[in-house]
Amino acid sequence: MDQFKGCLLGALIGECVGTPLKRPTSCHMNLAGVRSKISTYWEKMLLTHAYGRSLLDTGYFSMENAARECSNAFYQNYTKRTAFGKLTEIIASWKHSPPKDWTAAAQSVRNRGTECNPAAWITAFPLYFYNRTEQMSYSVDRVARLTHSSNDAAAGAQLQAYAISLVLKNKKMKELEFLAALVEYTSKSLPDSVRQEFYTRMMMVLDYAQRAEPKEKLFKAIGVGTSPLDAVPVAIYCAAIGRRSGCPFEATFHAAMSTGGCTDAIGTMACAIAGAWSGFSGIPDEMVGMWDGQEQIYALAKELYTYVSTLHGPDGPLSTIENWPHLLPSAGAMARTGLYYIGSKDTVKCHYCRFTMSNWTPGDPYSDHQRFNENCIFVTNCTATPAYVRAS
Incomplete structure (x- = not known):
């Protein structure tokens, strides 16, 4: 339960702080002028919660049910959470006119200019599909294609989900072991059309981490934009180098917020990994208790943990397959x-x-x-x- 709660709270903190800090070039965190907005969550946690609810309510991943949950959530919160207006507008419209062709619906999001990153809102999937990696990857691919038609968006979401699943199953994993496992996953499991690009970036992440290069060098080498090819490897790097600190979660948070560029997506992803790695108990007390939607996130974490414990526990159905x-x-x-x-x-x-x-x-x-x-x-x-x- 500690890791589930930490993972979702980490994602919430990353988005709440990262959204008002989002800017194109600065590499120094400055909270001046954003404190009035800093506790508000936006579309990433709205979608995270909607997808988590859909998984728990249906017992599997249904694209139609997930879309319905998302459209209801966006429709109800339309005036409050407009950080990404085009995405909000499109998904809210599904409430009254559900798409018949999801491929076309995803393309319409892309065509209308939204550059949001679906890897930032799949946090519930590695929790729900705990220890079922292949099923998780399959479902994450489909949910990414609900709003995005490109292979790099789907691949980035799969890589982020796998990163969370690794530390959920091995909280004591070392940072270089973690990065090496992700390099291997990238080389074998991502779609052929984008595999080499992600592999090249993840090799850069591993190399920079091994040589303990200043993080700003990696940010400049890979980029800190909205593209999954930029944001996902950088978020993973921030979570990995954060482990070298006495307080890994706080170090990850500061690294992610200092990237400049897409701090909302990078912050959400990096802090989700760090929260799963450190657990709720590893998040400093001063970073707990001030966030919009926190109680909803705690409730979702509890439901997901209860589901997984029932499924994978000593008497759960998936525990018996070992005697097959x-x-x-x-x-x-x-x-x-x-x-x-x-x-x-x-x-x-x-x-x-x-x-x-x-x-x-x-x-x-x-x-x-x-x-x-x-x-x-x-x-x-x-x-x-x-x-x-x-x-x-």
């Missing part, structure tokens, strides 16, 4: 298809629709699940065998 008697289909493929082993012969039950299946032979468990119960909410949410199942 077959090599093929693999235990991982079964679990990632929503199925868990009930402990008798080779009978499994779907965590979503409660349908049971047995007498397995080597093959694709997702297709079998679809064939025997096409009305399952997990199956009907996906139109083809997901990559995270095929890869198993």
Whole structure:
């Protein structure tokens, strides 16, 4: 619970401070003139909360339900949270006219000039899909494409989600180990069209961290703009070098806020990673208790933690798959298809629709699940065998 709460609170702090500080060139944090706005959250945490609610309410990722949650949230808060007017306007309009073609809807956001970064609002996904990396990546890709049509936006969101998931599972991970794991992930798991660009930047991040170069050099070398190719690697770098301080969260916060440029997205992402890494207990007391929407974030963290604890605990459905008697289909493929082993012969039950299946032979468990119960909410949410199942 400590890490879940810290992750979401970190993201909230990063956006609340980063939004009024956002500016094109300065590399020195100056809070003068922004104190009256500094406790207000904007579109990133609004979307984070909406996506988290959608995941918990449906039990899986549904693009339609996520869009509905987002449009309701934006519509209700339209006059208050207009930091990104075009995005707010477009998503609020979905309340009355839901898109029939999500690809076209995403392109319309891009065409109307919004440069917002979806990697800054996927924080709930690594929490919800705790220890289910492939399913998390698949869902994050889809949610990024709800508002963005470019591969770099989706890839940046996947990289950010994976960064959070790494430290959630290993709080004691060292910063260089963390960066090396992300370099490997980038080289193997991101879309071919943008893999090399992200890999090059993440190698720069690792190199600068190893040589302990002044952070300003990296900010200048990579850039601190709104592009996911800039903002995501820089946010990851800030979280990594923050670990070298006696107070890692505070050091990450100051590094992110000193970048100049896109401090709202960089701050949200860096502080989400740092919050997951240090936990709520690692956030200084003076940085707690002053933020707009804080109680909502705490409630969401508690619900997500309760869900994950139920799913992955000693008696949870995903804990039983380790006793799965077959090599093929693999235990991982079964679990990632929503199925868990009930402990008798080779009978499994779907965590979503409660349908049971047995007498397995080597093959694709997702297709079998679809064939025997096409009305399952997990199956009907996906139109083809997901990559995270095929890869198993």
